Amino acid sequence: MTDEDHAEEFEFGEPAEASEADRVIELVAMDDFTYTPATIEVAVGEVVTFRATNEGVIAHDFTLGDSHVQDEHEAEMAEMAGEMMHDEPNAFGLEPGETKEVTWRFTEPRELQIGCHVPGHHAAGMKAEITLT
Template sequence: MFLRNRLVLAACLLALNSSVWASPAQTYNFGQPAPAAKASRSVEVVMGDMSFTPKAIDIKAGETIRFVLVNKGQLLHEFNLGDAAMHAEHQQEMLKMQQSGMLTPTAMKEMDHGSMAGMEDSSQGHGMKHDDPNSVLVPPGKTAELTWTFTKAANLEFACNIPGHYEAGMVGKLTVSQ
């Protein structure tokens, strides 16, 4: 009986500490990532230092858009889809990444997860990493893509949440209509 109770306790502790349980897949009420082959059209977004061109994009609900992201600036930039509240939350995560040395003005460093002890974001239940499906980092002089299916009408933003960039005006309107 004593051994069985200890085994049950050990199994419970392992389950609670498992990264599978700690970081559930994030869902987005405005859509989901899609393969580029499913895109109904492509939209090129040019990233300058503290600007996006175009500043506004109109989409119809049900459309799958392949965003082609061209960073013509001198700094690392992010293209992130979401509403203002999501961006505010993500900005705090990006600030922690910058403070840890993981995020530099021109790159995202690969971090040794062992050296990140104590830097875990307990509100999210996972260590710091930039792997959200609604977001992509684009180094200076590079091009990247993000393909997304928009499932319902919404007033969203596309933004760069690297500390200071959103505040400097690196945000655009994304209107999804019926």
């Protein structure tokens, strides 16, 4: 991946400023391969800040996207063999105890997910389903 790829366009919305957020959703990542809440409803057009905290003792991460984006990150993380995910507009790594935020403007009515792609976690069911209404 080159630096130019970081200016990537997303098909499911776009990053926004935290000051533009309509609301904040607190998301907790746990070592039993769950996020809480596990289901999230968002209205098309809404700007949401996700504040994600890793309450476990192992690393987790956060990737917001459709199933295509989830598959890509799963493959990337498998190649990186345990290295931490780089921060991206829609994704970041979460060390134990760490809290990070991303603010997103949802523009498309499609099924999305927040997934953890530390090897093995997504396969174990570590995801939260986002329903756009």
